[in-house]
Amino acid sequence: MCELLGMSANVPTDIRFSFAGLARRGGDTGPHSDGWGIAFYEGRGCRTFHDPEPSARSDLARLLRAYPIRSRVVVAHVRRANRGAVSLENTHPFTRELWGRSWSFAHNGQLKGVKKLPLGRFRPIGTTDSEHAFCWILGTIADRWTALPPPRRLDAALPDLFARLADLGVFNVLMSDGRSLYAHCGKRLSAITRRAPFGRATLIDDDLAVDFSAETTPNDVVTVIATRPLTRDEAWADLPIGETLALRDGERH
Amino acid sequence: MCELLGMSANVPTDIRFSFAGLARRGGDTGPHSDGWGIAFYEGRGCRTFHDPEPSARSDLARLLRAYPIRSRVVVAHVRRANRGAVSLENTHPFTRELWGRSWSFAHNGQLKGVKKLPLGRFRPIGTTDSEHAFCWILGTIADRWTALPPPRRLDAALPDLFARLADLGVFNVLMSDGRSLYAHCGKRLSAITRRAPFGRATLIDDDLAVDFSAETTPNDVVTVIATRPLTRDEAWADLPIGETLALRDGERH
Incomplete structure (x- = not known):
């Protein structure tokens, strides 16, 4: 399992x-000590950081905790390896370019027989089930449209592909093209949407609190999705099993 | 111009x-203050860092100067924008996956009319001539082979593609699939190969010296290529204009 x-x-x-x-x-x-990674979208650009070192002890993770990258879409993952060795190429999120957009993908779970799914132009660099699943999704949608479709078309198409993968095992996933953030709950995902009036929140895993009202404007809308709630004093909602969320600008679509 | x-x-x-x-x-x-980027290969994995901030004043660049990532192939770039805005998506090196390998590309120069070259499956995310050229190269070789060819086949094919781009303007380039480092000198590139007996070197741009004999074993072979020599006390060799180098394990092939 990963987070x-x-x-x-x-x-x-x-x-x-x-x-x-x-x-x-x-x-x-x-226990997710087999590497971590994060992708930040900034406009059409996507900045990724990957480290096969445990995030709790990674110099790079320490830098990022101090480095104020501001982004509208983020996909992050800490890994506990179950399939595929601990190595840089097996570290999520995976990224690929399709239709002139940078796509990113992070997955939690195991998918039995996923490597039998036929691949098109996208090929895994590492050996994980997850990267194979990502390449299969992108190859499938690349065959369907020759150029970037409107978000609503992808909103309609992706849940079926996610459901096919969820049939193979556990498929909790985050995927983005920089416009939309897609989240599919195969077993466990929680979400919270923060909007005015903003309050205070305290991390479950660290002695750290933040007063969002001091960091936001009244029009800000921010949705955070995580395997398990990250804060102790906010009302996170579990996503229903089998549900796919499509988020843009912090709102569900 | 960039470096x-x-x-x-x-x-x-x-x-x-x-x-x-x-x-x-x-x-x-x-004067190359319009961003910088670096790609490090580690096995089949590739770790990239990009920043639209000037490298001389970038927090991320300061971290990397302190962070001992060890790699057999590196491609790096500092940018002075001439075509394409200063933004993350226009920051070299560009990367794409082809044949299950991570490819990276950094370019210095301007290419008149490059955007008329037809693209296949690879599309630019940003607006630079350089990324268009990279997508054209990858699309061309992707049409030629369905799976990763032996290095010698690529060694033979790439110089012709580089020469076609060099006809459009200035084309100094570094490109890698993680096995080979290709360097094409359109106007200016210098190289040095360090091997035993290792000596001491001092940077031209900083008050920093290193004694390579303390950091190496007698079998190490390391070739460094740069727009202009980086050290003041070593014998860098200018590459002939029009020449393509193919390097593996530090050696020319």
Whole structure:
């Protein structure tokens, strides 16, 4: 099992508070010590950081906790390897370019027989089930459209593909093209949407609190999705098993 | 104009010394203040760092100068924008997956009319001539082979593609699939191969010296390629204009 963290917001938002909680689970308050990674979208660009070291002890993770990258879409993952060796190429999130967009993908779970799914143009670099699943999804949608379709078309198409993968095992996933954040709950995902009036929140995994009212404007909308709630004093909602969320600008679509 | 830095080595090697010199040219000893990026290969994995901030003043660049990532192939770039806005998606090196390998590409120069070259499956995310050229190269070789060809086939094919691009303007380039480092000199590139007996070297752009004999074993072979020599006390050789080098394990092939 691994832990996922995703964010969709209507303004560039600092993810450091949530990432600090997730990073502690990477070998400290959690057993997910086989690497971690994070993808931040900034406009059409996507900046990724990957480290096969445990996030709780990673120099790079320490830098990121101090580095105010502001982003509207974030996909992050701490890994506990079950399939595929601990190595850089097996570290989520995976990224690929399709239709001139940078796509990212982070998965939690095991997928029995996923490597029998036929691949098109996208090929795994590492050996995980997860990267194979990602390549299969992208190859399937690449065959369906020759150029970037409107978000609503993808919103309609992706749940069926996610459901096919969920039939193979546990498929909790976060995936983004930088416009939308897609989240599929195969077994466990929780979400919270923060909007005015903003309050205060305290991490479960660290002695760290933040007063969001001091960091936001009244129009900000920020949805955070995580395997397990990251804060102790907010009302996280579990996603129903089998549900796919499509988020844009922090809102569900 | 931009500045390039590439490395090919037969053992995982610390690039920090050379990167320190390059980073100074990003807004300090040089005018290349429109972002920087670096790709490190580790096995089949590839770790990239990109920042639209000047490398001489970037927090991320400061971290990397302190962070001992050891790699056998490195591609780095500091940018002075001439085409394409200063933004994350226009920051080299660009990366794409082809045949289950991570490819990276960094370019210095301008290419008149390059955007008329037809693209296949690979599409630019940003707006630079350079990324268009990279997508054209990858699309062309993707049409030629359905799976990763032996290095010698690529060694034979790439110089012709590089020469076609060089006809459009200035084309100094570094490109890698993680096995080979390809360097094409359109106007200016210098190279040095370090091997036993290792000596001492001092950066041109910073008050920093290193004694390679203390950091290496007698079998190490490391070739560094840069737009301009990075050290003041070593014998860098200018590459002939129009020449393509193919490097593996630090050696020319």
